[in-house]
Amino acid sequence: MTQPLIQMKNIEKHFGSVIALAGVSVDIHAGECHCLLGDNGAGKSTFIKTLSGVHKPTKGEILFEGRDMHFADPRDAIAAGIATVHQHLAMIPLMSVSRNFFMGNEPVRKIGPFAFFDHDLANRVTMQEMEKMGIVLRGPDQAVGTLSGGERQTVAIARAVHFGARVLILDEPTSALGVRQTANVLATIDKVRKQGVAVVFITHNVRHAMAVGDRFTVLNRGRTYGTAKRGEITPEELQDMMAGGQELATLESSLGSTV
Amino acid sequence: MSDTPQIVMDERVKQISPMRRAMIRPELGGIVGTIAVFVFFGLFAFDSGMFNSQGIMNWSVVSAQFMIIAVGACLLMIAGEFDLSVGSMIGFAGMMIAIFGVTLGWPMWVAILVTFALCIAIGALNGFIVVRTGLPSFIVTLAFLFILRGFTIFLPQVIERKTIIGGIREAAEGDWLAALFGGTIGKGFFTWMGEAGIIATFERGTRAGEPVVNGIPMLIVWALGLVVVGHVLLTRTRFGNWIFAAGGDTEAARNSGVPVNRVKITMFMFTAFCATVFAACQVMEFGSAGADRGLLKEFEAIIAVVIGGALLTGGYGSVIGAALGALIFGVVQQGLFFAGVESSLFRVFLGMILLFAVILNTYIRRIITGER
Numbered sequence A: 001m002t003q004p005l006i007q008m009k010n011i012e013k014h015f016g017s018v019i020a021l022a023g024v025s026v027d028i029h030a031g032e033c034h035c036l037l038g039d040n041g042a043g044k045s046t047f048i049k050t051l052s053g054v055h056k057p058t059k060g061e062i063l064f065e066g067r068d069m070h071f072a073d074p075r076d077a078i079a080a081g082i083a084t085v086h087q088h089l090a091m092i093p094l095m096s097v098s099r100n101f102f103m104g105n106e107p108v109r110k111i112g113p114f115a116f117f118d119h120d121l122a123n124r125v126t127m128q129e130m131e132k133m134g135i136v137l138r139g140p141d142q143a144v145g146t147l148s149g150g151e152r153q154t155v156a157i158a159r160a161v162h163f164g165a166r167v168l169i170l171d172e173p174t175s176a177l178g179v180r181q182t183a184n185v186l187a188t189i190d191k192v193r194k195q196g197v198a199v200v201f202i203t204h205n206v207r208h209a210m211a212v213g214d215r216f217t218v219l220n221r222g223r224t225y226g227t228a229k230r231g232e233i234t235p236e237e238l239q240d241m242m243a244g245g246q247e248l249a250t251l252e253s254s255l256g257s258t259v
Numbered sequence B: 001m002s003d004t005p006q007i008v009m010d011e012r013v014k015q016i017s018p019m020r021r022a023m024i025r026p027e028l029g030g031i032v033g034t035i036a037v038f039v040f041f042g043l044f045a046f047d048s049g050m051f052n053s054q055g056i057m058n059w060s061v062v063s064a065q066f067m068i069i070a071v072g073a074c075l076l077m078i079a080g081e082f083d084l085s086v087g088s089m090i091g092f093a094g095m096m097i098a099i100f101g102v103t104l105g106w107p108m109w110v111a112i113l114v115t116f117a118l119c120i121a122i123g124a125l126n127g128f129i130v131v132r133t134g135l136p137s138f139i140v141t142l143a144f145l146f147i148l149r150g151f152t153i154f155l156p157q158v159i160e161r162k163t164i165i166g167g168i169r170e171a172a173e174g175d176w177l178a179a180l181f182g183g184t185i186g187k188g189f190f191t192w193m194g195e196a197g198i199i200a201t202f203e204r205g206t207r208a209g210e211p212v213v214n215g216i217p218m219l220i221v222w223a224l225g226l227v228v229v230g231h232v233l234l235t236r237t238r239f240g241n242w243i244f245a246a247g248g249d250t251e252a253a254r255n256s257g258v259p260v261n262r263v264k265i266t267m268f269m270f271t272a273f274c275a276t277v278f279a280a281c282q283v284m285e286f287g288s289a290g291a292d293r294g295l296l297k298e299f300e301a302i303i304a305v306v307i308g309g310a311l312l313t314g315g316y317g318s319v320i321g322a323a324l325g326a327l328i329f330g331v332v333q334q335g336l337f338f339a340g341v342e343s344s345l346f347r348v349f350l351g352m353i354l355l356f357a358v359i360l361n362t363y364i365r366r367i368i369t370g371e372r
Helices: A044-053 A072-079 A097-101 A119-132 A149-162 A177-194 A205-213 A235-243 A246-255 B018-023 B028-044 B054-076 B088-103 B108-133 B137-160 B176-182 B188-194 B218-237 B240-249 B248-254 B260-286 B297-307 B319-338 B347-371
Strands: A006-015 A020-029 A033-038 A061-063 A082-085 A108-111 A114-117 A169-173 A198-203 A215-220 A225-227
Touching: A020 A033, A020 A061, A033 A044, A033 A177, A033 A205, A033 A235, A044 A169, A044 B028, A072 A082, A082 A149, A097 A119, A097 A149, A097 B240, A114 B218, A114 B240, A119 A149, A119 B176, A149 A177, A177 A198, A177 A205, A198 A205, A205 A235, B018 B319, B028 B297, B028 B319, B028 B347, B054 B088, B054 B176, B054 B218, B054 B240, B054 B260, B054 B297, B054 B319, B088 B108, B088 B137, B088 B260, B088 B297, B108 B137, B108 B176, B108 B260, B137 B218, B137 B248, B176 B218, B176 B260, B218 B240, B218 B260, B218 B319, B240 B248, B240 B260, B297 B319, B297 B347, B319 B347
Parallel strands: A020 A225, A033 A198, A033 A215, A082 A169, A169 A198
Antiparallel strands: A006 A020, A006 A061, A108 A114, A215 A225
């Protein structure tokens, strides 16, 4: 058993009188896709914000490669290799793919005392990376606005990995996508995982989770029901846990198990 | 190489012809407009003296004035903000140079440097309030439009009991920094052109034999310099990428580690810098500072920028386009005078160009982003 890349132990997060997380423990391993499932309001957002350095946990500890980890702000987390890909807030539609890809990490070439944006390098790297991910671009200067939602997610993922992400947090990357685009994003997750990156895949869609997940953790009302490995759990069990069991079972019988 | 993914063109992505591709650029409106304007006046005002040395200098100076403030407004608009206090800042900066340099009798270079520092600080304050409060820059800078204009009228009245302070040219005599704003360059070249008969010379009087236009005003040098610096900054540096990102989507830019607040505040400071350059050139040329200088300049700058292809919502635009917009502006304003057209029609013309430019820009943006 290899050591987990990140261990989160009994994380609690309170916002005033509201307890958003009431003791959550999760281990995240390199080269694995860890699916974090939960219904709306289960604490998924608070959990990833804690992991990515936006929130400080009220209680509990986070170990990164066995060492205690304290992030003052999200930039620290990014520097440590924890990258978050947000559902909508990742790409700028009016800018070219190449400019988006290197946004915040622009390569520069020095000419005398002046540093210039190295467009040649940026364009070349962008085309290579897009080709690896199977996205056909008209050119590196094509605007991101012309890409589909799935392609934008893929560009965002490729960008995070290219800039050294070791833990990739994907916040509902498939929730707004069509079937074909979802398949593309899931394939991208698989590629990234094989490169040794730890993927934290947040979703409320059990089928998407089952398609790529190695481990599954269900969050419900700020608590976890433990973590199951692939093959130890069925989609139905996951679905039940997400909804809190009982109610959905009754609902399901009345709807003819289509939920 | 069997494991490289096969590049298959999506059958639903239409090939774009090179012609159409070359046309999809923010400067298109500016280029088309510039050609149209020159053809128009070439046909209707060619013999009016608009295209002899004096005429060219006439509209070049006016265009250069627009250009200086348009560069600042352009970069700020691409970064997603407006500055409506540009016009008031011009009046304020000119008045401060006059008060420091004439009324207080400071050396002119000290007066100019202190004014620059003061105005850039006010620009920074504008930016700071905008990024801290999250209020629209439209409102914040509208407040400064009134605050600065008020001070520009109030201060000279209290100090000198008048609204125009003169004597700047005398006070600036021989000053090294003032020459950077009020002087001309290329005197030898223009004298040579006059002697060679290429440009007109005075035929009588004390200056007989000297060329009518005896050099390029520093105003034009500043305008061209700012356009080049602005264009290189925007398209060829990482800071330029941050300007696009800050205006394109603030949250996405922040998530990628772009220091959005710093970028926006810097652009407010740069806009203030451009307004102060304008003011310094103006007071050196006129020899006086007036409380009503720079009125409506903020809108003229914004119009030039929009004609040049920038989006009012930020994230897209071009400094070259803004410069062309300023050129169109200057040529039309002076050209109507040369063509003998009633000058009030200038506003009608301006409104029509603006409308045409905005419609064209919207169309171009749709092609670029694939919106429908």
